[in-house]
Every structure is written in C-alpha cells, then in structure tokens.
Amino acid sequence: MTVTIYDVAREAGVSMATVSRVVNNNPNVKPQTRKKVFEAIERLGYRPNAVARGLASKKTTTVGVVIPDISNAIFAEVARGIEDIANMYHYNIILCNADKKKDKEIRVINTLLEKQVDGLLFMGGTVTEEHSQAFKTANVPIVLCATTDENGEIPSVDIDHEAAAFDAVQVLIKQGHTSIGMISGTLQDPANGYARFQGYKRALQTAGISYDEELVRIGNYRYESGVDAMKYFLELPKRPTAVFSATDEMAIGAIHCIQDFGLKVPEDISVISVDNSRMASMVRPQLTAVAQPMYDIGAVSMRLLTKLMKKETVEHAKVVLPHEIVTRQSVGDK
Amino acid sequence: MTVTIYDVAREAGVSMATVSRVVNNNPNVKPQTRKKVFEAIERLGYRPNAVARGLASKKTTTVGVVIPDISNAIFAEVARGIEDIANMYHYNIILCNADKKKDKEIRVINTLLEKQVDGLLFMGGTVTEEHSQAFKTANVPIVLCATTDENGEIPSVDIDHEAAAFDAVQVLIKQGHTSIGMISGTLQDPANGYARFQGYKRALQTAGISYDEELVRIGNYRYESGVDAMKYFLELPKRPTAVFSATDEMAIGAIHCIQDFGLKVPEDISVISVDNSRMASMVRPQLTAVAQPMYDIGAVSMRLLTKLMKKETVEHAKVVLPHEIVTRQSVGDK
DNA sequence: CTGTTAGCGCTTTCAA
DNA sequence: TTGAAAGCGCTAACAG
Numbered sequence: 140m141t142v143t144i145y146d147v148a149r150e151a152g153v154s155m156a157t158v159s160r161v162v163n164n165n166p167n168v169k170p171q172t173r174k175k176v177f178e179a180i181e182r183l184g185y186r187p188n189a190v191a192r193g194l195a196s197k198k199t200t201t202v203g204v205v206i207p208d209i210s211n212a213i214f215a216e217v218a219r220g221i222e223d224i225a226n227m228y229h230y231n232i233i234l235c236n237a238d239k240k241k242d243k244e245i246r247v248i249n250t251l252l253e254k255q256v257d258g259l260l261f262m263g264g265t266v267t268e269e270h271s272q273a274f275k276t277a278n279v280p281i282v283l284c285a286t287t288d289e290n291g292e293i294p295s296v297d298i299d300h301e302a303a304a305f306d307a308v309q310v311l312i313k314q315g316h317t318s319i320g321m322i323s324g325t326l327q328d329p330a331n332g333y334a335r336f337q338g339y340k341r342a343l344q345t346a347g348i349s350y351d352e353e354l355v356r357i358g359n360y361r362y363e364s365g366v367d368a369m370k371y372f373l374e375l376p377k378r379p380t381a382v383f384s385a386t387d388e389m390a391i392g393a394i395h396c397i398q399d400f401g402l403k404v405p406e407d408i409s410v411i412s413v414d415n416s417r418m419a420s421m422v423r424p425q426l427t428a429v430a431q432p433m434y435d436i437g438a439v440s441m442r443l444l445t446k447l448m449k450k451e452t453v454e455h456a457k458v459v460l461p462h463e464i465v466t467r468q469s470v471g472d473k
Numbered sequence: 474m475t476v477t478i479y480d481v482a483r484e485a486g487v488s489m490a491t492v493s494r495v496v497n498n499n500p501n502v503k504p505q506t507r508k509k510v511f512e513a514i515e516r517l518g519y520r521p522n523a524v525a526r527g528l529a530s531k532k533t534t535t536v537g538v539v540i541p542d543i544s545n546a547i548f549a550e551v552a553r554g555i556e557d558i559a560n561m562y563h564y565n566i567i568l569c570n571a572d573k574k575k576d577k578e579i580r581v582i583n584t585l586l587e588k589q590v591d592g593l594l595f596m597g598g599t600v601t602e603e604h605s606q607a608f609k610t611a612n613v614p615i616v617l618c619a620t621t622d623e624n625g626e627i628p629s630v631d632i633d634h635e636a637a638a639f640d641a642v643q644v645l646i647k648q649g650h651t652s653i654g655m656i657s658g659t660l661q662d663p664a665n666g667y668a669r670f671q672g673y674k675r676a677l678q679t680a681g682i683s684y685d686e687e688l689v690r691i692g693n694y695r696y697e698s699g700v701d702a703m704k705y706f707l708e709l710p711k712r713p714t715a716v717f718s719a720t721d722e723m724a725i726g727a728i729h730c731i732q733d734f735g736l737k738v739p740e741d742i743s744v745i746s747v748d749n750s751r752m753a754s755m756v757r758p759q760l761t762a763v764a765q766p767m768y769d770i771g772a773v774s775m776r777l778l779t780k781l782m783k784k785e786t787v788e789h790a791k792v793v794l795p796h797e798i799v800t801r802q803s804v805g806d807k
Numbered sequence: 808c809t810g811t812t813a814g815c816g817c818t819t820t821c822a823a
Numbered sequence: 824t825t826g827a828a829a830g831c832g833c834t835a836a837c838a839g
Contacts (some may be wrong), residue, residue, distance in 0.1 A: 145817095155824060155826085156819080187816090190524055190527045190816080192818070219544035233535070234567075253522065299604065352555070390754055395755075422723055434544075488810045490835085491809060497834085521833080522833070523833095528816065528834090529813075
C-alpha cells in the first residue's frame with residue numbers, strides 16, 4: 140500500500156541508509172547512485188513519512204502556536220507573520236485558539252508538547268505561575284508573542300504597551316485637550332488592558348491633568364463596546380473633548396457613536412487609538428493611531444524561535460519592537 | 474531525560490501494554506491497576522509521545538488546512554470555524570497559507586501529506602488537474618472548503634456564489650435600479666470572482682436590463698480597489714445609481730469614495746455586497762449584504778471531514794450552505 | 808484483566 | 824561512498 144524507504148532501496152538496489160541520505164541531501168552519495176535513487180523514488184511515487192522521521196530524529200519541523208482568537212484581525216495578522224517566517228525556515232505551524240482562557244491555554248500547551256513540536260509560540264492572556272510551570276516541563280524553546288511575563292524570564296517579542304498608550308494620549312494633550320476619556324480593555328489583560336491604562340494615567344499626570352475615573356470605561360475590544368462607552372461619555376454633564384481607545388475597533392465604534400449623536404470628529408471630539416489595523420484607514424474620518432507592528436511581532440518572534448531551536452545564542456531574548464504614531468484625520472485641536 | 478511508557482510501566486510494576494491501555498482509556502484495566510499507573514504517571518511526569526503513537530497507530534489526530542491568507546478576515550473566520558470543530562473532535566490543525574498560488578498550494582499539500590495528516594481541508598483558488606492529482610495520491614480524505622471543483626468529484630462545503638450574487642443584484646433591481654455597476658473580483662477566481670459575476674449578469678438579464686461592460690470593474694477584494702472602481706464609475710458620463718460589490722471590503726471603499734465625492738449612500742447611490750463580515754456593520758451607512766456563513770462553512774467542512782476520516786458514509790458530500798440577505802442601510806430606491 | 812512481542816518507517820552510529 | 828543494525832516510543836494483535 141504505502142511505499143516506504145525500504146521499497147525504494149530495493150527498487151534502486153541500494154540500502155535504506157543510502158536512500159535516507161539522498162532524501163536528506165547528504166552530500167556523501169555518488170551522483171550516479173543519487174540518480175538511481177531519485178529514479179526509484181519517482182517510479183514508486185515515494186513520499187517520506189515525516190512522523191517516522193520525527194520519531195527517529197526527534198525533530199518534527201513543526202512549531203505550536205497558541206493564539207487567543209484567529210478570527211480577530213490583530214492576531215490573524217500576527218499569525219501571518221509567524222507563518223511566513225516559519226515557512227521560510229521550513230517549519231509548519233499547529234494553530235490553537237485558546238481565547239485567553241487559562242485552562243484552555245494550559246491544555247493546548249500540553250497537547251502541543253505531546254505532539255513533539257520543536258518550539259512554541261505563546262500569545263495569550265496573563266502568563267501565570269501555572270503557565271511557567273508548563274513551559275518549564277517542555278524541553279523545547281518557548282517565545283512569548285505580543286505578551287510578556289512579569290518576571291521577564293521567558294523570551295518574548297512585543298511592543299511597549301504602556302509607552303504606546305502614553306504617546307497616544309500625548310498627541311491629544313499636545314492639541315490642547317485636557318478632558319480626555321479612555322475606552323480601555325479589561326485591566327486583567329496585562330498588555331492590551333492594564334499597561335495601556337497605565338500609559339494613559341501617566342500621560343495625564345505628566346501633563347498635570349488630574350485623573351477622573353468617570354472618564355474611563357472598560358470595553359471588550361469590540362466595536363459595540365466602543366459605541367457603548369462613547370454613549371456613556373456623551374451623556375456626561377461635562378463630556379470629554381477627546382477619547383483614547385485601547386483598540387482600533389472600539390475607536391471606530393466611538394467615532395460612529397459620535398457621528399450618530401450629531402457631532403463631528405475631530406471638530407467636536409478627537410479620537411485616537413492603539414493598533415493601526417487595516418481598518419484604521421477604512422473609516423471616515425480616517426483614524427489616527429499608534430501603530431502596533433503586528434506582522435512584525437509575529438515574524439520576529441518566529442525568527443527568534445528558530446534561533447532558539449537551533450541553539451544559537453541570542454543576545455536579546457526580550458525584544459521590544461518600536462511603535463509609531465500614524466497621523467490621519469481623527470484628531471484635532473481642542 | 475524523557476520518560477517513556479516503559480519507565481512508567483517499570484515504576485508501576487506493570488507492562489507497557491497496560492500503561493498504554495490506561496493512557497488510551499481502554500476499559501479493560503482493573504481500577505486498582507489503573508490507579509497505580511496514574512500515580513506512576515504523575516510521579517514521573519510522563520507525557521505521551523504523540524509522534525510515536527502516530528507511527529504505531531497510523532493516526533496523527535492532526536488535519537491539514539490550506540488557506541489562501543489567514544490575515545484576510547473572511548478566511549480567518551472560516552479558520553476559526555474549522556478549529557473549533559476540530560478541537561471538539563480532538564484534532565489539531567496545521568495551518569498553511571498558500572495565497573491562492575497553485576505552486577505553493579501543491580507544495581503545502583505534499584508537505585501536509587508527508588506529515589501524515591489524517592485529513593485535509595483545502596481552501597484555495599482553482600482546483601486544477603494537478604490538484605486533483607495530488608489529492609488522489611493522498612490516502613486520506615479531502616474536503617474543499619469555500620471552493621468547489623469543476624467536475625464535482627471532491628467533497629466540498631460552500632455557498633452558491635452565483636445565486637448569492639444574483640440575489641444581491643435582485644435587491645437592487647427591486648428598488649427600481651436599472652443602471653447597476655459591479656465591482657468584481659478577478660474572473661480567474663471561480664467562486665468569488667467568476668461565479669459572482671455570472672450571477673450579476675443573470676440578474677440583469679432576468680430583469681431585461683442590457684449588460685454594459687463599462688459598468689464592470691475588476692478589483693482585488695481590497696478596500697482601495699473598491700475606492701478606485703467607484704472613482705471610475707463616478708466619472709462616467711452616465712454613472713450607475715447602484716453598485717454591487719463582490720466583497721464587503723470593496724463595498725466599503727466604494728461607499729467612502731461616494732461620500733468623499735460629495736454624494737450620499739443610499740440617497741444618491743445604493744451599495745450592496747456579498748460577505749457580511751463584521752465590518753459590514755462598522756460603516757456608516759451600515760452595509761446591506763448577502764451573508765456568507767463563513768464560520769459555518771469552516772465548521773461544517775471540518776465536521777464533514779471528521780465523518781470521512783471515521784469512514785462513516787455521508788449522503789451529501791457536496792454541501793451548499795444557504796446564504797441570506799441582511800438588510801441594513803446602504804440600499805435605497807432609485 | 809494483563810503481558811509478550813512484533814512492528815510502524817525512518818535516522819544514525821559504526822564498520823567496511 | 825555505502826551498508827548493517829540498533830533503536831526512536833508507542834500500539835496492537837495474540838496468548839494466557
């Protein structure tokens with residue numbers, strides 16, 4: 140039924156070892172022999188069995204990717220960066236959605252490890268003690284992607300979320316705004332939630348603006364929650380003149396909410412966010428945002444993982460990618 | 474270093490076979506023995522090696538997924554449907570982007586087959602003879618996802634793209650429009666391109682409207698190409714009063730182009746599309762669209778694949794999922 | 808209910 | 824430059 144390396148060996152009149160060498164591009168094979176083997180392979184339609192190879196060589200050329208939700212544009216972009224680089228280095232990726240749920244994350248990490256992945260890319264919610272524990276029992280390298288661990292022991296690739304938020308709010312402040320609302324993610328989320336909120340507070344503080352908790356609403360990163368948060372702000376007796384959103388999608392919700400209310404962006408209210416997904420230029424007015432290089436985060440973390448898997452020494456196991464402000468049309472003077 | 478089933482057997486004072494039974498939930502094990510084994514597993518921190526298991530059992534509980542581009546929202550949604558169901562049936566997925574490029578597709582199909590996936594989900598451009606050939610040499614089931622093959626030999630899950638387009642254009646016609654532009658995908662793309670274009674033409678014909686090739690522009694599914702196409706229409710001496718776009722994203726580009734031009738949607742020009750991605754409700758006016766159930770296409774195709782992998786007999790190997798019109802605000806009277 | 812024993816298809820010394 | 828042979832860690836008859 141299935142053609143094995145042994146069949147090829149017999150057909151070509153050589154040993155299994157020789158066929159193996161040919162298949163693996165080992166130079167120690169006489170060209171003539173190589174040719175014979177290739178012909179036999181062709182004739183028999185031989186297809187190497189990667190599972191058997193994996194068992195014998197203890198390498199699967201497969202890496203595991205734990206992702207919150209592939210249907211989220213932001214993560215999908217990271218995934219694409221990962222896959223492109225993986226592909227370049229001849230790795231395949233096993234993708235697992237874990238929805239930032241700790242239990243699910245731990246479960247898939249173990250499954251992935253059972254499948255003998257050569258490395259693991261983890262993109263999730265908080266990295267708890269339990270996560271670290273699971274990582275420790277893996278004897279393959281792990282890279283955190285778009286997250287970091289508190290104690291900074293695990294290699295990671297991310298942006299500085301706090302600074303990104305700080306910079307975004309600074310843009311608003313520079314335009315003269317002093318009443319600045321924030322649509323935040325859950326504070327349980329260390330990167331997209333908590334850190335960005337901290338950046339917001341620090342920017343306010345630096346500018347000598349007092350923090351008003353009435354001006355902070357927690358959303359769930361989705362469009363609708365941006366709409367809801369904005370609705371709340373608009374009904375405030377003294378509503379903010381600018382809003383900082385933790386994500387593009389909520390920002391777009393906010394913009395539409397403002398427009399539906401009969402006000403204009405940025406004339407009446409300015410809006411800025413962090414992300415700069417493709418959607419940012421797909422709204423009117425186009426969204427000014429701090430760009431988070433999602434594709435690069437994926438690509439760089441995969442590249443880092445390849446180095447780790449090859450046991451190359453890496454100087455910077457904690458890489459912080461730069462973010463930048465992309466000025467479009469949603470921010471104006473106070 | 475690594476603890477194997479043999480180590481567990483020794484530790485528990487039983488044979489490998491018994492450990493294997495315990496690990497695989499085989500009922501033929503005395504509860505007491507089972508307990509002993511579990512304790513040994515716990516004590517040693519044993520983690521079954523899925524690669525060895527795969528080699529011995531000839532099953533990897535892994536399926537391959539060939540996808541055009543995971544960073545495209547539409548496909549990401551399908552992927553999520555696939556993964557959710559895969560997960561439910563204890564399969565993992567190896568994800569490969571192939572950008573609808575034939576060579577790349579063939580290449581990843583072979584890699585996936587080498588990795589001994591238990592089944593394959595193919596989402597791509599055209600299914601050529603070469604594809605069929607590659608599928609034939611696989612001795613695992615294949616399901617086409619959001620595509621179909623011409624001769625209809627391969628199981629598949631998709632919507633009726635021609636009918637979806639027909640229905641969309643009908644909506645416009647019913648509102649009295651007779652001058653209807655189309656922003657199409659490339660006609661090389663059988664499903665999203667050609668079929669939708671055919672549906673457009675048939676709707677026109679059915680309504681007795683003559684086809685005018687000036688009113689058809691080919692885009693690349695992206696926002697910008699929607700803008701460009703619409704710009705072209707707006708400059709026409711006699712511009713259309715309604716536009717049918719093959720995808721949401723191009724439709725949104727068209728809407729913004731119309732608005733930037735100083736006209737209103739739907740008062741001046743109506744816009745409808747096929748997709749109904751989350752973005753459809755993230756524009757003003759919200760987009761009326763024919764909904765393509767992407768998540769379901771993924772879920773159903775994965776479900777179908779599980780049946781095929783279990784060698785269950787399936788009555789309908791060609792499933793056509795229903796589409797529906799989601800009326801929002803972008804379509805009005807002529 | 809449990810153990811013995813062949814493999815699964817390949818890589819990798821080691822020797823020639 | 825090539826071959827022989829010993830595993831890799833597990834499953835799956837088969838026997839008891």
